[in-house]
Structure formats: structure tokens, C-alpha cells
Amino acid sequence: MLKKTADVLIIGAGAYGLSCAWWMTQEHNDIDIMVLDGGGFAHGASGRHGAGMRMQWGLEFNILLCQESIRFFEEAAERLDYPEGIDFKQEGYLLLAPNEQTMSNLRSAIKIQHKFGVPSELFTPEDCLKLVPSLNLEGLAGGSFCSKDASASAFKWLDALLKASRRNGAKIEFNTMVNRIERNGNDFIAHTNKGTSVTAGKILLCTDWAVPQLIEPLGITLPIVPFPKEILVTEACQPIIGPMLVDMERHIAINQVKNGNIVFTVTRERKREYSLKSTPGFLNYAAQNILELLPGIGNIQVLRSWCGTSGETPDMQAILGETDIPNLFVAVSAYKGFMTSPAVGRVVSRLILDEEKDNPLISPLHPKRFQTGKLVPEPLTNQAVTS
Amino acid sequence: MKQRNSQVNERTGCFAQSSTNTVTFFFEGKLIKAKSGDSVAAALLEAGELILRIDPSGSPRGVVCGIGVCWECRCIINDVPNTRACQTEVRPDMKVLRQREDL
Amino acid sequence: MKSQVVIVGAGPAGVMAAFEAVKYGCHVTLIDESPRIGGQIYRQAANGIAKRTNIVQKEQDRKKILMAAFEQISDRIDFLPEATAYAAFPGPELHVTQHNHSFVFQPKVLILATGVSEYTVPFSGWTLPGVMFAGGVQALMKEYGVCAGKQALVAGAGPLSIAVGAQLVEANAKVQAIALLNPLSDMTAKPFSLWAGRQMIREGFTYLKKLKRSGVPTLNRWRVIRAHGKDCLKAVTLGKMIRNGQAVPNTEKTIQCDLLAVNYGFSSNSELARMFGIEVVFNPEFGGWIPQLDVFGGTTAKGVLIAGDCGGVLGGVAAAARGSIAGATAAKKFCGKAVDQTTLTAAFAELKRHQLFQKAVRKTLHIPFEVYELLDPETHICRCEGVSLERLQQSIDEGHHTINAIKRNTRAGMGRCGGRVCLRSVAALLNEKRKLTEIEPMTARPVARPVTLGSIANQSNCEGQG
Numbered sequence: 001m002l003k004k005t006a007d008v009l010i011i012g013a014g015a016y017g018l019s020c021a022w023w024m025t026q027e028h029n030d031i032d033i034m035v036l037d038g039g040g041f042a043h044g045a046s047g048r049h050g051a052g053m054r055m056q057w058g059l060e061f062n063i064l065l066c067q068e069s070i071r072f073f074e075e076a077a078e079r080l081d082y083p084e085g086i087d088f089k090q091e092g093y094l095l096l097a098p099n100e101q102t103m104s105n106l107r108s109a110i111k112i113q114h115k116f117g118v119p120s121e122l123f124t125p126e127d128c129l130k131l132v133p134s135l136n137l138e139g140l141a142g143g144s145f146c147s148k149d150a151s152a153s154a155f156k157w158l159d160a161l162l163k164a165s166r167r168n169g170a171k172i173e174f175n176t177m178v179n180r181i182e183r184n185g186n187d188f189i190a191h192t193n194k195g196t197s198v199t200a201g202k203i204l205l206c207t208d209w210a211v212p213q214l215i216e217p218l219g220i221t222l223p224i225v226p227f228p229k230e231i232l233v234t235e236a237c238q239p240i241i242g243p244m245l246v247d248m249e250r251h252i253a254i255n256q257v258k259n260g261n262i263v264f265t266v267t268r269e270r271k272r273e274y275s276l277k278s279t280p281g282f283l284n285y286a287a288q289n290i291l292e293l294l295p296g297i298g299n300i301q302v303l304r305s306w307c308g309t310s311g312e313t314p315d316m317q318a319i320l321g322e323t324d325i326p327n328l329f330v331a332v333s334a335y336k337g338f339m340t341s342p343a344v345g346r347v348v349s350r351l352i353l354d355e356e357k358d359n360p361l362i363s364p365l366h367p368k369r370f371q372t373g374k375l376v377p378e379p380l381t382n383q384a385v386t387s
Numbered sequence: 388m389k390q391r392n393s394q395v396n397e398r399t400g401c402f403a404q405s406s407t408n409t410v411t412f413f414f415e416g417k418l419i420k421a422k423s424g425d426s427v428a429a430a431l432l433e434a435g436e437l438i439l440r441i442d443p444s445g446s447p448r449g450v451v452c453g454i455g456v457c458w459e460c461r462c463i464i465n466d467v468p469n470t471r472a473c474q475t476e477v478r479p480d481m482k483v484l485r486q487r488e489d490l
Numbered sequence: 491m492k493s494q495v496v497i498v499g500a501g502p503a504g505v506m507a508a509f510e511a512v513k514y515g516c517h518v519t520l521i522d523e524s525p526r527i528g529g530q531i532y533r534q535a536a537n538g539i540a541k542r543t544n545i546v547q548k549e550q551d552r553k554k555i556l557m558a559a560f561e562q563i564s565d566r567i568d569f570l571p572e573a574t575a576y577a578a579f580p581g582p583e584l585h586v587t588q589h590n591h592s593f594v595f596q597p598k599v600l601i602l603a604t605g606v607s608e609y610t611v612p613f614s615g616w617t618l619p620g621v622m623f624a625g626g627v628q629a630l631m632k633e634y635g636v637c638a639g640k641q642a643l644v645a646g647a648g649p650l651s652i653a654v655g656a657q658l659v660e661a662n663a664k665v666q667a668i669a670l671l672n673p674l675s676d677m678t679a680k681p682f683s684l685w686a687g688r689q690m691i692r693e694g695f696t697y698l699k700k701l702k703r704s705g706v707p708t709l710n711r712w713r714v715i716r717a718h719g720k721d722c723l724k725a726v727t728l729g730k731m732i733r734n735g736q737a738v739p740n741t742e743k744t745i746q747c748d749l750l751a752v753n754y755g756f757s758s759n760s761e762l763a764r765m766f767g768i769e770v771v772f773n774p775e776f777g778g779w780i781p782q783l784d785v786f787g788g789t790t791a792k793g794v795l796i797a798g799d800c801g802g803v804l805g806g807v808a809a810a811a812r813g814s815i816a817g818a819t820a821a822k823k824f825c826g827k828a829v830d831q832t833t834l835t836a837a838f839a840e841l842k843r844h845q846l847f848q849k850a851v852r853k854t855l856h857i858p859f860e861v862y863e864l865l866d867p868e869t870h871i872c873r874c875e876g877v878s879l880e881r882l883q884q885s886i887d888e889g890h891h892t893i894n895a896i897k898r899n900t901r902a903g904m905g906r907c908g909g910r911v912c913l914r915s916v917a918a919l920l921n922e923k924r925k926l927t928e929i930e931p932m933t934a935r936p937v938a939r940p941v942t943l944g945s946i947a948n949q950s951n952c953e954g955q956g
Contacts, residue, residue, distance in 0.1 A: 040890065040891075040892050040894060040895030040898075041890050041895040041898050041899045042895070042898040042899070043894070043895070043898075047898050155898050155899065155901070159899055162888075163888075174889065174890075174895070234943070235906055235940060278577075278579075278765075278935055278936055279579075280577075280579040280581075280583055280585075280594075283577065283585070283936055283937070283946050284592070284946055284947065284949045286946075287943045287944075287946035287947035288947045290943060290947075291943060291944065291947050297943060298590075298942060298943050298944025298947070299942055299943075299944060300942065300943055301906075301940035301941060301942050301943075302937050302940065302941055302942070302943060302946065303904075303905075303906060303908075303937070303940055304904075304908075304935055304936075304937065305935055305936050305937065306933075306935050
């Protein structure tokens with residue numbers, strides 16, 4: 001039984017896990033950080049999403065976390081010493097509102113965003129059309145646009161974090177699943193499916209929908225429910241869609257990435273379970289909805305579709321903080337992992353390493369809110385739309 | 388939904404095409420002569436035109452697998468980009484342009 | 491009336507499967523991407539002038555028989571030409587696109603006879619126009635009577651190079667040489683197998699004779715090192731190897747050519763099979779990732795049978811036999827028909843012959859791993875996404891040892907070809923880290939081939955199809 005030790009063991013090498021590992025090793029060279037992931041590179045939700053990032057939210061903490069993150073993404077190539085870059089594209093996000101009620105929500109959100117210097121503006125349908133000439137205006141009441149919102153390659157982001165963290169001395173292992181955590185005095189022992197064990201002074205759980213199964217044996221519950229979503233990507237084509245589009249009626253997020261491929265995240269009702277399976281009805285459902293919104297793109301070819309699972313929480317917000325067990329932390333994103341990972345890495349790593357124990361920025365996202373009932377639902381989106 | 392031309396040619400064991408007429412089309416503005424039934428790829432190769440596309444890094448590309456699997460031969464045919472030359476039959480006055488993916 | 495039997499692929503396996511199934515009274519739908527039946531091996535001429543590629547009379551005869559078989563049934567089946575099967579789900583359920591429309595089939599039984607595509611070891615300069623797959627060169631001659639070049643070099647592993655070389659000679663191209671990775675005499679290591687395939691050997695000799703008479707040299711144990719040219723192919727450098735793949739120093743030779751026809755093996759088009767969750771095993775000489783099946787073509791997926799080379803390369807004659815077996819099995823096991831044993835017995839006997847013979851042929855298809863080590867590091871292994879050998883090696887050195895992980899880490903396999911051209915090379919690069927047979931392919935997902943949004947949106951169910 002091989003015993004390894006670490007000062008901090010991070011379980012899950014997705015966007016949150018790797019970002020925390022990087023921040024910890026970047027700001028400290030005297031602590032041992034280990035990251036274990038049960039799958040291969042980018043196997044989880046961090047490798048399966050639409051890869052957009054926006055500051056346009058209705059709640060302060062989301063606005064600030066995303067704003068700080070986008071600033072980091074702008075300089076990611078330098079900060080992580082990743083010369084090839086992360087395919088960063090900054091042409092904004094256009095949120096499309098189907099009715100006056102949504103327009104009203106957007107208006108309120110913009111007021112709050114402006115408090116923090118977010119350059120967002122309310123758009124008429126004609127403004128939307130000017131920005132995206134291929135849009136179908138039918139059923140569109142208007143929108144909200146922020147030019148600093150952006151997108152990047154999720155894979156290059158993860159690779160940059162992985163390489164930089166390893167250069168900093170973090171030990172990162174893939175295909176090693178922690179299947180049981182046991183308390184050992186003030187420390188923990190994490191047992192893996194390879195028959196090895198890791199003793200650690202602190203554990204950070206970044207396994208998203210899989211967090212509950214690791215903490216339940218320790219007597220902690222957190223309301224994280226797996227929710228699978230499917231997504232499709234087209235061939236690379238001429239740039240026709242500049243900003244990332246979020247259709248709040250049809251629950252589609254559309255991202256024409258730097259290479260020219262168009263990624264469509266289409267949310268539809270599905271059984272709440274962990275799944276990577278493609279469903280028979282998805283492509284037709286997605287294609288019909290996409291062509292309603294962008295009628296002229298019928299000739300563009302779909303290259304691939306896939307499925308990923310992330311976790312839902314009751315208010316669809318992240319869970320960041322220390323659990324009831326001292327030194328056992330969670331960082332779960334509720335479908336906003338990629339876009340908040342730079343900032344979350346910073347605040348959570350400082351939280352864990354005792355530097356910023358009570359950061360007011362993330363206190364609304366503490367796990368205890370589910371006991372106190374202080375949920376913080378995001379006014380700008382409903383349950384289903386998460387991009 | 389029948390197969391085209393259901394007359395089997397005794398000698399070749401193939402279904403005979405009705406004619407061996409010439410069809411002309413344009414490649415990069417040049418007039419190219421093809422046989423009726425030729426694919427764009429076949430006609431261009433016969434005419435000595437090998438470069439169908441320039442890839443994002445600037446390298447010239449042409450027909451590779453010949454059976455529609457690799458997509459290397461994609462070009463702009465009658466204003467539709469990403470069309471495989473090896474899977475497209477030549478039609479009279481067809482306009483074929485190299486796909487410039489480096490621009 | 492609902493389709494009882496849907497067959498994907500109208501090559502010898504698919505057509506014979508249709509022939510048997512309809513003979514026993516099943517309702518059959520036969521699908522193919524091409525406008526004409528025949529698959530790759532019996533590719534039909536698109537127009538009246540086809541260059542005579544049928545040097546071997548017996549091959550010609552087999553083609554005629556297949557065409558005649560199709561003629562017999564064409565009025566009694568639904569044939570969907572220019573149709574692409576792009577998604578498959580347990581059921582079985584199959585999504586097919588034809589022109590701007592898509593259909594959903596939910597047959598009692600689905601027969602996948604999707605054949606193979608070609609593989610080559612990458613080399614420096616392989617993206618130059620003028621470098622083509624040998625089977626594709628052959629297809630151009632068969633279908634359009636077009637010779638893809640004037641001065642050709644054929645290079646590869648296995649007997650296809652000999653056939654294509656002879657066909658190029660017949661088409662009046664100047665064939666500079668045939669460069670084989672392994673000499674055909676390697677087949678003699680399996681004498682019983684050779685005897686089983688003596689008819690095929692005789693046919694092979696016809697091609698060899700043609701090459702000899704035209705003075706085309708066969709270079710044994712030579713590999714392609716580099717293709718040269720600025721905008722198009724002008725010359726190819728070959729290098730000699732010894733038996734285990736190691737290069738013999740100072741043996742490079744450069745040959746002028748405007749066409750390089752390469753084939754270092756075949757890859758099963760197993761994407762649809764894998765979408766059903768059918769297990770595959772990686773076997774480079776047998777066709778890459780081969781679906782697991784029983785002697786009838788049965789699989790672990792309910793209602794899914796596999797026929798022909800997509801279930802492992804045994805050649806066109808065996809494919810027809812496997813098609814017959816699958817068709818009869820479909821009729822008997824899934825449509826409740828009484829099936830006559832004699833056809834099956836004959837088909838199994840033919841199949842056995844080719845299973846035995848191919849054991850010998852496979853000896854010529856072996857690619858030593860050393861061949862990959864001799865590539866220039868800047869060589870693009872993934873042509874679609876421009877991923878170099880160097881980048882792939884880096885990924886492997888950093889601990890990414892599955893195709894899926896390497897794909898996500900480097901983008902290799904994310905292009906339009908769906909990894910068909912490059913992922914076998916990626917698997918070969920993993921040979922030191924993983925047991926080859928255990929390397930899983932890229933996850934199979936809809937769509938199997940690129941399909942337009944418009945076609946997918948425009949969908950109808952095939953329940954009502956007659």
C-alpha cells in the first residue's frame with residue numbers, strides 16, 4: 001500500500017482543480033500540492049462545454065468573479081507562459097431576450113453591472129441585427145451586449161494550467177480515482193482505485209457532480225445533482241457570428257470559436273443523472289432550434305456532437321468554501337466553472353492556505369447556505385440556461 | 388429510389404452511362420473540359436490541376452483519398468464552400484474555386 | 491410497411507446481404523453514399539469511357555455477378571443512393587441523410603456493411619498535391635477513367651500496391667517502381683494459408699506479370715521517407731530497411747514522379763458499430779479497430795449484424811460470402827423466416843478459405859514501429875488540424891496515453907475526417923506505453939460523417955415507408 005503525502009490534495013483536475021493548483025504553487029513554493037483525477041485529460045465537464053465567458057450577470061459575486069477571470073484570460077498566455085495562447089476571442093456576448101419581462105431583467109442587471117464598470121448596454125432588435133446580420137428577429141424583444149465578454153479554447157486553458165502547475169512543482173496524476181476519503185485525526189487519507197493512498201492535511205474537492213459521493217460517507221450532504229447536456233460543433237467556416245449568442249428563449253448558446261467552428265450548446269430537459277450518452281432526439285431538436293434563430297446557416301455541416309454532465313445546485317450558483325469538517329473544502333461551479341476558474345482559483349487557494357479566510361466576495365456561495373436557507377438565485381437566467 | 392442507369396454493360400460488367408458527352412466548367416476562371424459524369428476531382432486531375440485548396444497554414448492541398456472520406460479536396464463549388472470535389476459531379480458551367488483557408 | 495432489414499453499404503457484402511434477405515421475403519432497405527452499387531472494390535464506371543482496370547478476368551466476372559444479383563432484386567428493395575448513415579442508437583435506430591433531408595429508421599435488424607478506408611504511415615511532405623491513397627487512385631481509374639498522374643510511384647504494404655501499379659501501367663502511366671514495406675514472399679511463412687488462397691495468388695501473378703513485362707521494378711523493404719515539391723509533388727525519397735524496420739544507412743534513393751499512390755493498410759469504418767457500444771479490438775494488420783462479432787456477423791448490440799471488411803479485412807470475395815451469411819441470419823433470427831442451409835454452407839466454406847488465406851496476406855501488412863521513429867518531427871500527423879509528430883510526442887511524454895486524452899490535449903482527430911486518417915498513427919506512437927490491442931479508439935459520436943444542419947432539421951420517420 002503505497003502512501004504518498006501532500007499538504008493539499010485536490011481531487012479533480014478540471015478547470016477549478018487545476019486553477020487552484022496553479023495559484024497555490026504560484027504563490028507558495030514550500031507546500032506540496034497533489035491533484036488526482038479519475039479520468040484522462042479534460043475528461044470531465046471542463047472538457048465538454050461551450051467555452052464562453054461573460055460578465056453579464058445580475059449578482060455582484062458572479063459579475064466580479066467573471067470580470068476578474070476575463071482579465072486573467074486576456075493575459076493568460078503570458079501569465080501561464082503558454083506561448084501558443086488559448087485561442088482567446090473577445091467579441092462580446094449578446095444575450096437575446098424573447099419578451100419584455102426578460103428585457104426588464106436585463107435592464108436591472110445592466111444597472112448593477114455598471115456599478116462595477118462592466119461596459120454592458122441594452123440593445124434593440126435592430127442593434128442585435130447590426131451586430132449579427134444572420135439573426136432572425138422574429139420573437140426577439142431586444143438584448144444585452146457587453147463587448148468585453150469572450151471565449152477561449154477550454155483544452156488549451158486546461159493544458160496551460162496543467163503545464164504551468166507541473167512546472168511549479170504540483171504533482172498531477174490522471175486516471176487515478178479517489179473512491180474513499182477517511183479522516184485520520186486532523187488529516188485525511190484518500191484511497192484510490194489503484195490501491196494507493198494519499199495522506200493530506202487539507203483536501204479540496206473539485207469533482208463537481210461527484211462531490212456528494214465522496215462526502216456522504218463523512219456525514220456531509222450537499223445538494224448537487226448531475227444534469228447532462230448535449231452540445232454540437234460544426235466545421236470551420238467564414239466568420240459570421242462575432243459575439244457569443246445566448247438565446248434565452250430556446251436555451252441555446254452559440255459560439256463561433258477562433259478557428260471558425262461553431263459550437264452550439266442546446267439545453268433541453270433530461271433525466272438528472274450522470275451521463276455521457278448522446279440521445280436520439282438531440283440533433284434534430286438542436287438543428288431545428290438553431291435554424292429558427294439563424295435561418296441562413298442550413299448548409300453548414302455538423303462535425304460532431306457529445307454529452308457532458310455538470311452539477312446543478314438549488315440556486316444554480318457555485319459552492320465555494322470549507323465544509324463542516326475542518327480542512328475539507330469544496331469548489332463546485334454549477335455550470336460556470338470555466339468562466340470563473342481564474343478568479344475562483346485565486347480566492348479558494350487563499351482561503352485554503354489561510355490567507356483570506358473570510359472573503360466577502362465568495363461568502364454568499366458558502367456550503368452552509370443550504371442549511372441557513374440563504375439561497376442566491378441568479379435573476380438573469382433560469383434553471384436551464386447556464387452559459 | 389432506383390439506381391441510375393439500370394442497363395448492365397456486358398463487356399465491362401458495369402451499368403452503362405447513356406452518353407460520353409463533353410461538359411465544360413470553370414476552375415479559377417479557366418475553362419475545363421470534362422466527360423459527362425466525371426467528378427470535379429477527376430476532371431481537374433485530368434486537366435493537370437492538382438491544387439484545390441490552401442490550408443490555414445498556407446500549404447497547397449489536393450485530392451487524397453478519392454472516395455469522400457478525408458475532405459482534403461474541399462473547394463468552393465457554385466459559391467458553396469467546403470464541397471468535396473471527389474463527390475460532386477461536374478455540371479455545365481459549374482464555377483469551381485480554390486478554397487483559401489489562409490486568408 | 492416498416493423496413494425490417496436496413497443495410498448500410500452497397501458493396502459486395504451489403505448487396506449480397508440484401509439479396510439473401512429479400513429472397514426470404516424480408517422488406518429490405520439498402521443504403522449507400524455513392525450513386526451506384528459496388529462499393530470500392532467493384533466501383534462502377536460513371537461514364538462510357540472507363541480505363542480498363544480489370545486486368546484480371548476473374549475479378550471482372552465477380553463484378554458482373556454482383557451487378558446481376560443486384561439487378562435481380564432492385565425492383566424488390568428500397569435502394570437509397572447518395573445517402574449517408576450518420577447516427578446510430580440502441581434499438582436499433584439509424585439516422586440517414588439523403589440530399590437535404592434526413593430519415594429515422596427503426597428496423598428489426600440493421601446490417602452494417604460499411605467497408606474500410608485507407609491508411610498510410612505519415613511522412614514528410616505527404617500533404618503535397620500529388621500524394622494520394624492507392625485505392626483512391628484506383629477508384630479514379632475505375633469510375634472516371636482518369637489517371638491521377640503521368641509518372642507514378644506506388645508505395646505501401648500489402649498486395650494492393652501491386653494491383654494498383656499494374657492498373658496504372660494499363661492506364662498508360664509511367665510507373666517508376668513499386669516500393670513495398672514487406673516483400674510478398676513474406677506470405678510464404680504461412681504455406682497452408684497460401685494454398686487456401688491459390689486462386690487469389692494466381693490473380694496476383696497476373697498483376698505481377700504485367701509489371702514485369704513493363705519493366706516496373708519492385709523494391710522490397712523500402713519505405714517512403716519524404717515527398718518533395720513546392721506546390722505539387724515532384725519527387726519522392728525512399729529508404730531501405732532491414733526486416734525489423736530499422737533503416738539501412740546511406741541507402742536513400744530519390745525518384746521523380748508527379749503521383750505517389752500510397753497504402754499501408756485499411757481501417758474498418760466502424761463508427762456506426764461503435765455508436766452501438768460494440769466492443770472493438772485494435773489490430774493494425776486486420777483493419778485497425780475491429781468490431782467483435784460471431785461467425786454469423788452477430789454482435790452484442792441488439793438487432794445489429796456486421797458484414798464484410800468492416801468486420802476485419804478478408805477481401806471482396808469473402809465480403810460477398812459474409813454478406814450472404816448476414817442476410818440469411820437477418821431473415822432467420824430477426825424476421826422469423828425459414829432459411830435454406832445450402833447457401834449458408836457454401837458461404838461459410840468460401841469464408842473459411844479467405845480467413846485462412848488472409849493469415850498469409852497479413853504478413854505483408856505489418857508495419858514495424860521503427861518506421862514511425864524515422865519521421866521528421868515537424869511532419870503533420872493530423873492533417874486536418876495540423877498537429878505535428880513533435881506535439882504528439884510531447885503529449886505522450888507528458889502522460890496522456892489514450893486516444894481521447896491525446897485528442898483533447900492536441901486536437902488530433904477533431905477535424906473533418908473524424909480521425910480516420912491520423913488516429914491509427916497516434917495509436918502506433920503509443921506502442922511503448924500501452925499494449926496495442928488495448929488502445930481504445932476515439933469515442934464514436936453522432937455524426938459519423940459531416941451532415942448539414944438543414945438535413946438534420948428536415949427529418950422524417952420511416953415508419954410509413956413502404
